[in-house]
Amino acid sequence: MLAYLLLLVPTPPLAGFVLLALDPYRLDRRAVRAAALVAGCAPLVVMAPMALAHLTKFWGDQIAPIFTLHVGNYEVALAVGLDTLSAVTALTVTFVSACVLIYALDYMSGARNADLRRFFALMNLFQAGMLSMVLAADSITFFLGWELMGLCSFFLISYNMTSPRAFAAGQKAFVITRIADAALLAGLLLLFLEAGSVRLAELIPAGAALDTARGPLIAALLLVGAMGKSAQFPFHTWLPTAMAGPTPVSALLHSATMVAAGAVLLARFAPVLAANDSVAAATAVAGVVTALFGAASAVAQTDVKRLLAYSSISQIGYMLVAVGVGVPAVAMAHFVVHALFKSLLFMASGVLAHAGAGGTSIAALRGTARRAPISFAAFAAGAASLAGLPLVTAGWWSKEAILASAFEAGWLGLGVWAVGLTAAALTAVYAFRPVFTALRAPETETPRGRESWLAVGPLVVLAVLALAGGLGVKPLTELLGGHPPHPALWVELAGAAAALLGIAGSAAVTFLPALAGRVARARRLRAGLQMDARYYALLVRPYRRFVRRLSGGRGEWVTRVVAPGRGTEGVERELEGAVRHARQPEGATSDPVGQATVVLGLWVWRALLLPFSPDRMDMAWMQGARGIGRAAERARRLQTGRVRDYALALALGLAALLLIGWGMTWR
Amino acid sequence: MTGVSVLLAIAAGLFAAGLFGVLARRTILMQLISLEIMLAGPALAFVAAGAHHGMVEGTAMFLIVLALAAAEVALGLAIYLQLRRDAGDGDADAARRLRG
Amino acid sequence: MSWAIAIWAGALALAAAALAVTRDSVVHALLLLLGALVALAAAFFALAAPFAGAIQLLIYAGAVVAVFVFVVMTVEAGAAARARERALFAGAWQLPAAVAALALVPMLLRLGGAGAGAPAPAGAAALGRLMFGDWAVVTELLSLLLIAGMIGVRVLRRRQKGGRP
Numbered sequence: 051m052l053a054y055l056l057l058l059v060p061t062p063p064l065a066g067f068v069l070l071a072l073d074p075y076r077l078d079r080r081a082v083r084a085a086a087l088v089a090g091c092a093p094l095v096v097m098a099p100m101a102l103a104h105l106t107k108f109w110g111d112q113i114a115p116i117f118t119l120h121v122g123n124y125e126v127a128l129a130v131g132l133d134t135l136s137a138v139t140a141l142t143v144t145f146v147s148a149c150v151l152i153y154a155l156d157y158m159s160g161a162r163n164a165d166l167r168r169f170f171a172l173m174n175l176f177q178a179g180m181l182s183m184v185l186a187a188d189s190i191t192f193f194l195g196w197e198l199m200g201l202c203s204f205f206l207i208s209y210n211m212t213s214p215r216a217f218a219a220g221q222k223a224f225v226i227t228r229i230a231d232a233a234l235l236a237g238l239l240l241l242f243l244e245a246g247s248v249r250l251a252e253l254i255p256a257g258a259a260l261d262t263a264r265g266p267l268i269a270a271l272l273l274v275g276a277m278g279k280s281a282q283f284p285f286h287t288w289l290p291t292a293m294a295g296p297t298p299v300s301a302l303l304h305s306a307t308m309v310a311a312g313a314v315l316l317a318r319f320a321p322v323l324a325a326n327d328s329v330a331a332a333t334a335v336a337g338v339v340t341a342l343f344g345a346a347s348a349v350a351q352t353d354v355k356r357l358l359a360y361s362s363i364s365q366i367g368y369m370l371v372a373v374g375v376g377v378p379a380v381a382m383a384h385f386v387v388h389a390l391f392k393s394l395l396f397m398a399s400g401v402l403a404h405a406g407a408g409g410t411s412i413a414a415l416r417g418t419a420r421r422a423p424i425s426f427a428a429f430a431a432g433a434a435s436l437a438g439l440p441l442v443t444a445g446w447w448s449k450e451a452i453l454a455s456a457f458e459a460g461w462l463g464l465g466v467w468a469v470g471l472t473a474a475a476l477t478a479v480y481a482f483r484p485v486f487t488a489l490r491a492p493e494t495e496t497p498r499g500r501e502s503w504l505a506v507g508p509l510v511v512l513a514v515l516a517l518a519g520g521l522g523v524k525p526l527t528e529l530l531g532g533h534p535p536h537p538a539l540w541v542e543l544a545g546a547a548a549a550l551l552g553i554a555g556s557a558a559v560t561f562l563p564a565l566a567g568r569v570a571r572a573r574r575l576r577a578g579l580q581m582d583a584r585y586y587a588l589l590v591r592p593y594r595r596f597v598r599r600l601s602g603g604r605g606e607w608v609t610r611v612v613a614p615g616r617g618t619e620g621v622e623r624e625l626e627g628a629v630r631h632a633r634q635p636e637g638a639t640s641d642p643v644g645q646a647t648v649v650l651g652l653w654v655w656r657a658l659l660l661p662f663s664p665d666r667m668d669m670a671w672m673q674g675a676r677g678i679g680r681a682a683e684r685a686r687r688l689q690t691g692r693v694r695d696y697a698l699a700l701a702l703g704l705a706a707l708l709l710i711g712w713g714m715t716w717r
Numbered sequence: 718m719t720g721v722s723v724l725l726a727i728a729a730g731l732f733a734a735g736l737f738g739v740l741a742r743r744t745i746l747m748q749l750i751s752l753e754i755m756l757a758g759p760a761l762a763f764v765a766a767g768a769h770h771g772m773v774e775g776t777a778m779f780l781i782v783l784a785l786a787a788a789e790v791a792l793g794l795a796i797y798l799q800l801r802r803d804a805g806d807g808d809a810d811a812a813r814r815l816r817g
Numbered sequence: 818m819s820w821a822i823a824i825w826a827g828a829l830a831l832a833a834a835a836l837a838v839t840r841d842s843v844v845h846a847l848l849l850l851l852g853a854l855v856a857l858a859a860a861f862f863a864l865a866a867p868f869a870g871a872i873q874l875l876i877y878a879g880a881v882v883a884v885f886v887f888v889v890m891t892v893e894a895g896a897a898a899r900a901r902e903r904a905l906f907a908g909a910w911q912l913p914a915a916v917a918a919l920a921l922v923p924m925l926l927r928l929g930g931a932g933a934g935a936p937a938p939a940g941a942a943a944l945g946r947l948m949f950g951d952w953a954v955v956t957e958l959l960s961l962l963l964i965a966g967m968i969g970v971r972v973l974r975r976r977q978k979g980g981r982p
Contacts, residue, residue, distance in 0.1 A: 694740060724827055725928055727828060730834075730835075733921035737916075740916060750846050751837075757834070764866050765823070769937075786877070787880070788966030789966075790884060791969075792970060795974060796973060
C-alpha cells in the first residue's frame with residue numbers, strides 16, 4: 051500500500067497548476083508565489099525519503115496500479131512504479147525543479163512581463179508531467195507525461211506573448227518535437243502489439259526478445275523519439291531558439307530535465323536497444339556526432355544562453371553515447387550530474403546577466419565577476435563541472451566514465467571515444483569562455499549589485515553538488531546496475547589532458563584578439579550549421595510552392611468556388627471571411643492547410659447542402675421544431691394550479707388502476 | 718350476495734360519493750367534508766371485513782384510518798383558515814399560484 | 818346483532834353522504850355528515866365491533882365534527898352564500914360524477930363471494946393486545962403522525978399571527 055505514496059509525487063504540482071490556472075480567488079502575487087513554492091517543493095519532500103529508502107535497499111521495487119483494463123489478449127494497466135532508474139531520475143528532477151522554482155520566485159519578480167500566475171502554473175504543470183513520465187510503469191502514463199512536457203515547453207517558450215520571436219520559437223519547438231514524438235508513439239504502439247500489455251515490465255522484455263525485422267524498427271523509432279525531445283542532430287534546431295523563454299524555464303526544461311528526457315527514455319528502453327546492435331551503434335554515433343557538433347557550435351556562440359543550449363545538446367549526446375555503447379547506468383549518472391551543473395549554469399548566468407550590462411550576450415558579462423561574486427563563483431563551479439576539470443568536479447567523473455566505456459566497446463567504440471575526446475576538449479573551450487569574460491575588467495565601473503539570497507541559495511547548493519557530486523558517480527552507476535569502467539591509465543590521462551587543453555584554449559580564445567575575432571566570424575557554425583535554412587530550402591519552400599501551384603498562384607481558385615447569392619448569403623459571407631483570413635493581405639498563401647480545409651468545407655457546402663437548403667425537408671424540420679413549442683404551450687395549460695384538477699387526475703389514475711386490477715383477475 | 722358483500726358495496730359507494738364531492742365542490746370546507754366521507758368508506762369496509770373473517774385486525778385498521786382522518790381534518794381546517802385569510806373566500810380554485 | 822341491521826345502517830349512511838356532498842349550505846352538509854357518521858357507528862355496533870362504534874361516536878361524530886362546527890361558525894351563512902355555493906357547484910359536476918362512477922364500477926365488479934353466519938365479535942381486549950403487541954410500531958407511527966399534524970397546525974397558525982413571511 052505504501053507504493054501508492056508515489057501518487058503523491060506528481061499530485062502537488064498538478065494541484066498547484068489547477069489552483070493557479072483556475073485562479074478562483076484572484077490571488078495576489080505573494081499568494082501565487084507561496085502556492086508555487088509549496089506545490090513545487092512538495093514532490094521533493096515526498097520523493098526524497100522514498101528514493102533514499104529505495105537506493106539504500108531498504109525498500110524494494112514498488113508498483114502502484116491505478117487502472118487496469120483487459121481487452122481480449124491485451125491489457126491496459128496504468129501504474130506508477132519505483133525502481134532504481136525512476137528513483138534516481140525522480141529525485142534529480144524533484145531536487146532540480148525545487149531549486150529552480152525557488153530561484154524563479156526571485157528572478158521572475160523582477161521580470162518585465164511578470165504574469166507570475168501563468169508562469170508558475172505552467173512550471174507546476176511541467177513538473178507534474180515530468181514526474182509522471184519518470185515514475186510511469188506503463189507506456190501510456192509515460193507518453194502522457196512526455197507530451198505534457200512538450201506542451202508546457204511550448205507554452206513556456208512563448209511565455210512572453212508580446213514577442214513574436216518567442217512565439218515563433220515555441221511553435222518551432224512544438225512542431226519539431228511533435229515529428230519525433232510521432233515516431234515515439236509509433237514505436238510504443240508497435241511494442242504494445244508485440245507485448246499485449248502497456249506495462250513497461252512486460253513491454254521491454256518483449257521488445258528485447260523480438261527477433262523479427264520489427265525489433266530494429268521499434269528500437270529505431272524509440273531512438274528518433276528520444277533524439278527529437280533531446281534536440282539531437284538533426285533535430286537540434288529548436289533548442290537554441292527555445293532560449294527565448296525566461297531563464298528559469300531554460301534552466302529547468304531546456305537543459306536539466308525535459309531535454310534530457312530522451313536519455314531517460316533510452317536508458318529505460320536500453321534492453322531493446324541492446325538487443326539490436328545496429329540501432330545501438332547508430333545511437334552511439336548519433337550521440338557522438340551531436341556531442342561534437344554541439345560543442346563546436348557552442349564555441350562560436352556570442353550569447354551565453356545559446357552557448358548553454360548548444361552545450362545541452364552536446365552533453366545529451368554524451369548520454370546517448372553511453373546508452374549506445376551499452377552502459378545506460380553511466381548515462382544516467384551523467385544525466386544526474388548534467389542536471390545539477392546545467393541548471394546551475396543557467397540560473398547563475400541569469401543573475402550575472404542582470405548584474406551585467408544587460409542582455410545575455412557573453413560580451414556583456416564583462417566585469418560581472420566583481421559585481422556578483424557569489425553567482426560568479428557558482429557559475430565558475432558549474433563551468434568547471436561542464437568542462438570536466440579533472441578529479442575535483444562531478445562532470446569529469448561522469449564524462450570520463452562515458453568515454454572510458456566507449457573506449458572499451460570495440461572498434462566502433464574506439465572511434466566514438468576519439469571523437470568524444472575532441473568534443474570534450476571543445477567543451478572546455480566554450481565552458482570557460484563566459485567565465486574568463488566575466489573575469490575581465492568591465493568597460494565602465496559599476497558598484498556591486500545586490501544578490502538576493504532566494505536566488506543565490508539554490509546556486510550555492512547546486513554549486514557544491516556540481517563539484518562534490520563526483521564522489522557519487524561510481525556508487526550511482528553501481529546502484530543502477532552498471533559496472534564502472536576501469537580504463538587504462540593513459541585513457542584517463544587523455545581525458546584529463548583534453549579538459550585542461552580546452553581550458554587553455556578557452557583562455558586563448560578569450561584573451562587573444564586574433565582568435566576571438568575568428569570566433570566572432572564563425573557565423574555558419576554559430577547558426578548550428580544553418581540547419582534551419584537547410585530545412586527551409588529542403589522542406590518548407592517546396593511545400594509552399596506546391597501548395598501555391600494547387601491554389602492557382604494567388605489563391606483566387608478558392609474564391610471562385612464560392613457561388614454568390616442563392617439565398618445563403620449568411621453562410622457565404624462567413625466562409626468568405628474564413629477565406630480572407632486564410633489568405634495573407636499581400637496575397638501570399640501563408641496557411642495552406644487552413645486554406646485547404648476552407649476549400650473542402652466550401653465544396654461540401656455546395657455539393658451536399660446547397661441543393662437542399664430552402665426546401666420542404668427544411669420546412670418540415672422547422673415545422674416540427676415549432677410544433678414542439680406549440681405543444682409545450684399547450685401542455686403548460688394542463689398545470690392549472692387548481693387542487694380539484696389534480697385530484698381529478700388522481701381519481702382517473704385510481705380508476706385506471708382498479709380497472710387494470712379487475713381485468714387482470716377476470717376469468 | 719352475502720351481507721359482507723353488500724356492506725363492501727356500500728363502502729365503495731361512500732368512497733365514490735366522497736370522491737365526487739372532492740372533485741365537484743369548489744368550497745374548501747365542502748371538500749373537507751367530502752374527504753371525511755371518502756375515509757368513512759374504507760373504515761366501514763375494514764370493520765365489515767374484520768367481522769366477516771372474525772379478525773380483530775379490521776377494527777385496528779379502522780383505528781388507523783381514524784387517526785389519519787383526525788390529522789387530516791386538523792391540517793385541512795388550518796389550511797382552510799389560512800387560505801381564507803389570504804384569498805378572501807373559501808374557493809379552492811382561487812388558490813392557484815402553482816399554475817404553469 | 819346481524820348483517821341486516823348493519824346493511825340498513827350503512828345504506829342510511831350512504832344516503833346521508835350522497836346528500837351531504839350535494840348540499841348548498843355548509844351547515845346542512847355538516848349535519849348530514851354527522852348523520853352519516855352516527856349511522857356508521859350504528860353499523861359498527863351491529864357488526865359486533867362495539868369498540869369501533871364507540872370510538873366512531875366519540876372521536877368522529879364528537880371531536881371531528883365539533884372542530885368542523887367551530888370553523889363553520891366563522892363562515893357567513895344566508896341566501897347569498899347559498900346562491901354562490903350553488904353557482905360554484907352547478908358549473909361542472911358531470912365530469913367528476915363520471916370519474917367517480919368509473920372508480921366505483923370496478924370496485925363493485927369484484928364483489929360477491931361465499932361466506933355466511935353472524936358477524937364475529939371483535940373485543941376491545943383483543944384489539945388492545947394487537948395494537949400494543951404485534952402492531953406496536955404501527956401505533957407509534959400513528960402517534961408520530963398525529964404529532965406531526967399538531968405541529969403543522971401550530972406552524973400554520975403562527976404564520977398567520979406573525980403576518981406573511
